[in-house]
Amino acid sequence: MADHYLKTELEHEMSVNPAMWQFVQEASLDGVWYWDLEQPDQEWMSPEFWKLFGIDPQEKTHNPAEWQDIINPDDLKLALINFEQHCADSNHPYDQVVRYKHVDGSTIWVRCRGQAIRDGTGKAIRMLGVHNEITAVKRRYETGRELAAANSELRSFAYAVSHDLKSPVNTVSMLLAELLENERHALSKDGLDLVDLAGTSIKRMQVLIEDLLSYTSVIGEVVEFEPVALDVLAQDVLDDLRQDIENSGAEVDVSSLPKVIAHRTQMRLLLKNLIGNAVKYGKKEGGNKIKLFATVVDGNQVEINVQDNGIGIDEADFDKVFAVFGRLHRYEEYDGVGLGLALCRRIAMNHGGTITLQSKSGQGSCFAVRLPLMQN
Amino acid sequence: MTFEVHKFIPEGETPAITNLMVVDDNKVDQMIYRRIIKRSGLVGTVYQFLSAEEALKHLRRKDRSSVDAILLDINMPRMDGFEFLSAATDEMGDSFTAMVVIMLTTSLDPSDEHRASQYSVVKEYLNKPLVVQHLYEISEYLARKAQSTVEQG
Numbered sequence: 001m002a003d004h005y006l007k008t009e010l011e012h013e014m015s016v017n018p019a020m021w022q023f024v025q026e027a028s029l030d031g032v033w034y035w036d037l038e039q040p041d042q043e044w045m046s047p048e049f050w051k052l053f054g055i056d057p058q059e060k061t062h063n064p065a066e067w068q069d070i071i072n073p074d075d076l077k078l079a080l081i082n083f084e085q086h087c088a089d090s091n092h093p094y095d096q097v098v099r100y101k102h103v104d105g106s107t108i109w110v111r112c113r114g115q116a117i118r119d120g121t122g123k124a125i126r127m128l129g130v131h132n133e134i135t136a137v138k139r140r141y142e143t144g145r146e147l148a149a150a151n152s153e154l155r156s157f158a159y160a161v162s163h164d165l166k167s168p169v170n171t172v173s174m175l176l177a178e179l180l181e182n183e184r185h186a187l188s189k190d191g192l193d194l195v196d197l198a199g200t201s202i203k204r205m206q207v208l209i210e211d212l213l214s215y216t217s218v219i220g221e222v223v224e225f226e227p228v229a230l231d232v233l234a235q236d237v238l239d240d241l242r243q244d245i246e247n248s249g250a251e252v253d254v255s256s257l258p259k260v261i262a263h264r265t266q267m268r269l270l271l272k273n274l275i276g277n278a279v280k281y282g283k284k285e286g287g288n289k290i291k292l293f294a295t296v297v298d299g300n301q302v303e304i305n306v307q308d309n310g311i312g313i314d315e316a317d318f319d320k321v322f323a324v325f326g327r328l329h330r331y332e333e334y335d336g337v338g339l340g341l342a343l344c345r346r347i348a349m350n351h352g353g354t355i356t357l358q359s360k361s362g363q364g365s366c367f368a369v370r371l372p373l374m375q376n
Numbered sequence: 377m378t379f380e381v382h383k384f385i386p387e388g389e390t391p392a393i394t395n396l397m398v399v400d401d402n403k404v405d406q407m408i409y410r411r412i413i414k415r416s417g418l419v420g421t422v423y424q425f426l427s428a429e430e431a432l433k434h435l436r437r438k439d440r441s442s443v444d445a446i447l448l449d450i451n452m453p454r455m456d457g458f459e460f461l462s463a464a465t466d467e468m469g470d471s472f473t474a475m476v477v478i479m480l481t482t483s484l485d486p487s488d489e490h491r492a493s494q495y496s497v498v499k500e501y502l503n504k505p506l507v508v509q510h511l512y513e514i515s516e517y518l519a520r521k522a523q524s525t526v527e528q529g
Contacts, residue, residue: 159485163451166482167402174408174505181415265486 031131158216230257278308392515428460
């Protein structure tokens with residue numbers, strides 16, 4: 001089949017009109033080089049190459065020693081090995097990512113590709129090469145890796161700290177129980193009150209440690225998604241919270257909930273926190289109604305809603321309730337450590353979803369979590 | 377001797393749990409366990425070990441008395457609870473797995489509970505602190521086990 005007429009025309013234009021070649025080069029490449037392998041101290045470098053490193057091209061004399069001076073020595077070795085193999089065998093590509101030093105000391109990453117031009121005997125006599133600068137891509141990749149490593153370190157650190165804190169807290173809790181068991185009669189009313197307060201503080205510390213651990217367990221965790229039936233999960237959570245629900249006199253109304261693609265344990269934590277909050281911050285004087293329902297949004301997302309008619313949240317405080325350790329009440333009014341909604345937001349994020357809040361002070365709250373819906 | 381033995385119920389009587397081993401590296405916790413165990417009146421003799429290696433050494437002894445149940449911590453220096461379970465199962469086989477091991481731990485890692493359930497010798501996974509109720513549960517378990525042995529026998 002004959003070439004398209006425009007391809008033929010373009011090739012002709014490129015050969016007679018230098019401005020066209022120059023445009024292609026400047027628009028798509030960060031440097032071109034052309035090396036005389038019969039006089040290896042002669043290698044023409046396009047000015048763009050030197051500008052990458054903050055160097056004035058006028059100072060340069062088209063001698064390969066000039067770039068070999070500023071390339072990373074290990075990368076130079078790799079490039080020279082590829083060069084030799086490519087000259088010996090054209091099937092071996094001359095293509096590698098190498099590091100150069102910018103005049104300001106920073107590292108510039110460059111992909112360098114080349115092709116030998118051979119004489120009648122197959123001997124390489126010239127080499128044509130191109131440069132692409134990819135520092136931004138490399139940096140983003142490195143940052144991602146560093147971030148993942150830092151998250152993972154933070155997670156193990158928080159786990160270790162929580163565990164090491166929990167052990168002595170438990171011991172103190174047992175010591176207090178022993179004290180009451182054996183010395184109750186010997187203690188004054190004041191003494192008993194103090195032991196009781198110590199017990200309450202220890203209990204609070206235990207809750208804090210456990211919440212902290214739940215939170216750190218979902219930071220940057222590589223989650224494995226599976227189909228999760230939310231109605232089954234919601235029932236499990238309601239069973240877990242049965243005592244609190246009965247104590248508060250709340251009525252919980254669960255509409256049918258769909259299946260989602262999600263991390264089971266994280267979904268459970270999410271529902272437990274949202275329903276637990278609805279119970280805790282529900283209407284105090286009875287008549288507390290909690291609704292759990294889901295709607296499909298845009299055909300491929302599910303929105304899970306947890307609604308209560310409790311004390312509500314002022315719009316000015318919306319950001320605060322989602323913050324780590326963000327609290328609106330003193331511990332004696334409503335217990336808790338301020339991690340529940342931060343955890344929920346983190347879980348929604350891990351699932352590529354969002355959590356939003358509709359509320360008015362005194363008029364109840366509705367938390368809406370959007371997640372990808374399971375298709376079929 | 378590198379472990380402590382406390383006899384709470386004299387010879388001739390038959391306590392619900394005749395011989396109980398407790399393996400935990402925390403000395404204060406061990407002291408409290410001893411008080412709770414004594415108060416329960418359910419345990420004949422308690423053997424307390426501050427390391428899993430010592431407990432394993434004791435299990436290897438030919439002249440030791442029988443062991444009904446072991447309360448085992450997970451996080452311990454050098455040999456942890458899981459390493460102890462693996463070593464004892466490998467070395468002693470059925471004579472170890474016939475015992476009743478109860479994990480007693482502060483571990484917060486949910487995967488630990490799953491891991492413990494992989495060992496058939498582990499019959500229960502309890503969170504600290506130890507309370508008398510836990511000892512009742514162990515004695516009920518042992519009674520059921522004795523009953524089913526009689527029925528099968």
